[in-house]
Amino acid sequence: MKDNNLIVTASAEDSGLRLDAFIGCNTDELSRSYAVKLIEKGHVRINGECVTSKKQKVSEGDAVEIDVPEPELLKVEAEDIPLEIVYEDDDVAVINKPRGMVVHPGPGNYSGTLVNAIMYHMGDSLSSINGVIRPGIVHRIDKDTSGLLMIAKNDKAHESLAAQLKEHSVTREYTALVYDNIKEEQLTIDEPIGRDERNRMRNAVNGAAARNAITHIKVLERFGKFTLVKAKLETGRTHQIRVHMAYIHHPLAGDELYGPRKQSDKIEGIKVSGQLLHAGTLGFVHPSTGEYMEFHSDLPEVFEQVLAKLRKGQ
Numbered sequence: 001m002k003d004n005n006l007i008v009t010a011s012a013e014d015s016g017l018r019l020d021a022f023i024g025c026n027t028d029e030l031s032r033s034y035a036v037k038l039i040e041k042g043h044v045r046i047n048g049e050c051v052t053s054k055k056q057k058v059s060e061g062d063a064v065e066i067d068v069p070e071p072e073l074l075k076v077e078a079e080d081i082p083l084e085i086v087y088e089d090d091d092v093a094v095i096n097k098p099r100g101m102v103v104h105p106g107p108g109n110y111s112g113t114l115v116n117a118i119m120y121h122m123g124d125s126l127s128s129i130n131g132v133i134r135p136g137i138v139h140r141i142d143k144d145t146s147g148l149l150m151i152a153k154n155d156k157a158h159e160s161l162a163a164q165l166k167e168h169s170v171t172r173e174y175t176a177l178v179y180d181n182i183k184e185e186q187l188t189i190d191e192p193i194g195r196d197e198r199n200r201m202r203n204a205v206n207g208a209a210a211r212n213a214i215t216h217i218k219v220l221e222r223f224g225k226f227t228l229v230k231a232k233l234e235t236g237r238t239h240q241i242r243v244h245m246a247y248i249h250h251p252l253a254g255d256e257l258y259g260p261r262k263q264s265d266k267i268e269g270i271k272v273s274g275q276l277l278h279a280g281t282l283g284f285v286h287p288s289t290g291e292y293m294e295f296h297s298d299l300p301e302v303f304e305q306v307l308a309k310l311r312k313g314q
Contacts, residue, residue, distance in 0.1 A: 010063075018057060127154055179226060184217075214234035
């Protein structure tokens, strides 16, 4: 079996982290629990030495090598998972994805994903363009990001929606809570995004093979140590909002990958488990009717709870 070899170098901020936590924080595709399995099976080395203890601490400058086995050919199974279907017809569906749900199967996440759920609810009525692992999936949002996704139910619809994404004509607006006070009322971040050359599992402004990326930010509410913003995507790069906000020194609250390395998993005493980012508005032209359609979803409960505490403290 061929492995994918990842090499991640520990920074000063990483020093003292347990090995499993370091891998979980520094790789987007590997969960901490999956990292534990890789460590225990001898797939992880520090400076060339195999390490099998998840409790091993990393030091600044350590080169952590991770051999990730290529996934076996999968027959993705339909699973009866509750799903909030905002809209559905013969061509498209709009799903309100909850926080914590992975969009499609991958290493360490072979079940419980959005794909498993839509296969159960929609059967064979899904486009095949992205193959067996991602039927119907035109675009994705991160595991801990909640909100609206469009699903293609046939290949013609998939091609139309994908073309609209490429042309940047799809409306995608997010609500985010970010650290510290943003002084401007509105701003545009126009900075190219590519792979982080120090850590290939993250993205960065001016990273390797950087592509044009534009995010429009509007301040909605200020809380002193946090700011609530609306982020409108003009382009759709991986982690775009998270990378851009971290670049201007206002990372997303709860963001374990791009936020402060030694942050708490609680905001105002409420456990958030990931970035507070919600895809609340989605608009596109229907592939068959040519009609522009726009959908909205409310913030998830944990997001609302944090905002309520912040407003109460003002």
